[in-house]
């Protein structure tokens with residue numbers, strides 16, 4: 001369900017003071033209902049996962065030669081190339097051959113890893129709805145579906161999605177990276193779907209589902225995969241809450257009479273869809289990478 005906090009554009013009925021402690025208390029009580037996800041708990045889990053991945057020893061090296069005339073041709077051909085310690089080239093690892101003066105320069109590609117998701121087409125169609133706009137639509141909108149961009153909150157929702165999943169190495173980037181690793185051929189596609197808590201930013205989205213599909217191409221370049229592709233996002237939510245509005249918001253602030261109490265309103269869908277692109281470099285070796293999927297608890 002959707003609910004706009006006191007920063008919304010509209011006031012409640014004129015006699016209501018939105019800054020009053022009574023109002024705030026009622027509003028907070030409303031927001032607290034349901035089963036909020038502990039975002040801090042999830043963030044802590046991700047923080048835990050990241051340093052562990054970073055601390056793993058390098059599995060790859062860069063072949064280096066002395067660069068003089070005494071380097072055997074097969075080793076000169078390896079110069080500057082990246083090899084895996086568990087997958088030696090036909091020549092063997094540097095220094096293994098008798099008299100070989102070549103050496104392995106540790107290859108620390110972590111810094112070269114990145115995952116960039118860009119949101120497209122998330123512009124809003126007007127100023128953000130205040131919470132009375134959502135209530136008004138509930139009572140008088142006849143159940144008509146609204147788009148998030150119509151309510152003026154799509155930009156904020158997309159930004160919040162990025163914060164919770166799009167920019168988190170163990171969430172959507174990790175999922176795409178894992179899927180690309182598992183695909184043998186050059187193209188990959190898969191779907192994702194998860195509920196997101198949005199109530200602390202613009203409104204109470206108790207159970208907003210954002211789902212989508214990503215498709216892209218992978219190209220292996222030594223230890224790294226080059227990933228490129230597109231993502232389609234779809235958001236679905238419902239505004240339905242006659243009891244709560246009355247019990248937790250209208251009653252404590254004495255605004256029950258502001259709406260026809262015998263008329264409970266009509267639940268309505270809140271939907272939208274938008275696009276995104278991604279460009280990334282991730283390590284083929286999942287154990288080395290910052291980007292791997294950890295399912296939310």
Ligand SMILES: [Zn+2]
Pocket residue numbers: 065071072075094095100101102
């Ligand atoms: Zn050598």
